[in-house]
Amino acid sequence: MTASLRFAEAAALQDMATYIARARKIQEQGIRLQAVGPVLAAWVPVMTPGSLVSRLPAVLGLRTAALEAPQEVDATVELGAVTERLARLGPSETQLPLPPSQLTVPWAAVTPPRSGWQPYAEIADDALRDCAEAGIAEIAKAVPDTAGAAVVEQVREEVWGRTMGALPAPEAEQGSAAAESLPGLPAGAAFGAHALNFLAAAGADGRSTIHRQGPWWRLSSTGGFILARPAPSRL
Template sequence: MPTATNTAELRLADAGTVADLRTFVTRARAADDGAIRLQGAGHVLAAYVCVMRAKLLGEGTPTILGLRTMALDTPSDLDVTVSLASVADRLARMDADDVALPVPPMTVNAAWTAVSAPRDAWEEVATLDADTMIDAAKSGVREIGQIIPVNPGALIVNNARAAVWGRPMAGLTLPGGAAFAAYALGFVAPGETGTVFRSHRWLRLSTGRGHILVRPPL
């Protein structure tokens, strides 16, 4: 439920950074039009979105987050979770040379923000080429389309997605949903390589464009 909190603003580094955030928000809304966590740490803004999460009790879908970091012109220690739609609306109103993003005053409660991924102790465990990630994303979408019947109920849809996106990729503990999230958010492109890290129960898929954080279901 929304609650009124802040009237802050974030001053992004330049117009290119504004465009970067706008693209990230647009892609995140297409994947899951929910919430975005904006976390300032000095001159760095970390923007988190949830691409995938369990929606039913006992469902095996992992929690999969997308993280994009970008530069701030003015340091910030802001940490709020607001709707993607409200951020998209404010970005659309900004002039071409405007770098001040008004933070939406209404925060939202998103269960996935309750547990944060580790910031250190990440151990590299594997690398993935772009073709592998893109193929996993596209084949998963096709498989789900073949599994789900016409006019399915929510239980069937969620079970199908949990089965496909929660299944580990060949030779890895990383679920296929991580590849889908990287592809959907524009974090992977032909010729690039992704690196897989582990820290406790968390997994991370990182490319030069962003990070996918995975927390397996309990």
């Protein structure tokens, strides 16, 4: 495994440190650092189904950064280990030493498609933020302090697994049977964009674009990308 990643500029490495700090507030399941050529893709799990029968959508956060030169890296490592290395670096540093040990976690094997994405719609960042905050409040209200893990998971599945509402279908599919059967963007995607601070500031009229490829949805916002796949429908 490549011993380190060399970023194109110090600001890109500092931005990655901020991204990792936000990801640690959500989970401690690691980060996948995937470099193909001169671009680094940093993946983090926002939420992933814990079993085959879970109704929780798969939601991944993605932040990209330019590297100084092409590299080939695909390593899933602990967030804490990366944080420790970042803490030792000065503000002008551009090289990030990678932890020597890797994680083997199911979410890292979930790879959204790289191509074939079709434009679907746009949505206001404020609408995404409102959806995320409403879901957080609903979960806090529904889950008592003494609730067990199974109860918490059930509530999270109910809140984040629902769609954000009827999104407008692409013009090419307006009025077609295919358009009527299209599912909406999982509310968990809104939570991811909000929690990772990908959205424009409240009231700034920011907008995010939505693309779709098969069962996957991609939310492209000012600060990064959210990839979401709804749980399969039950028969």
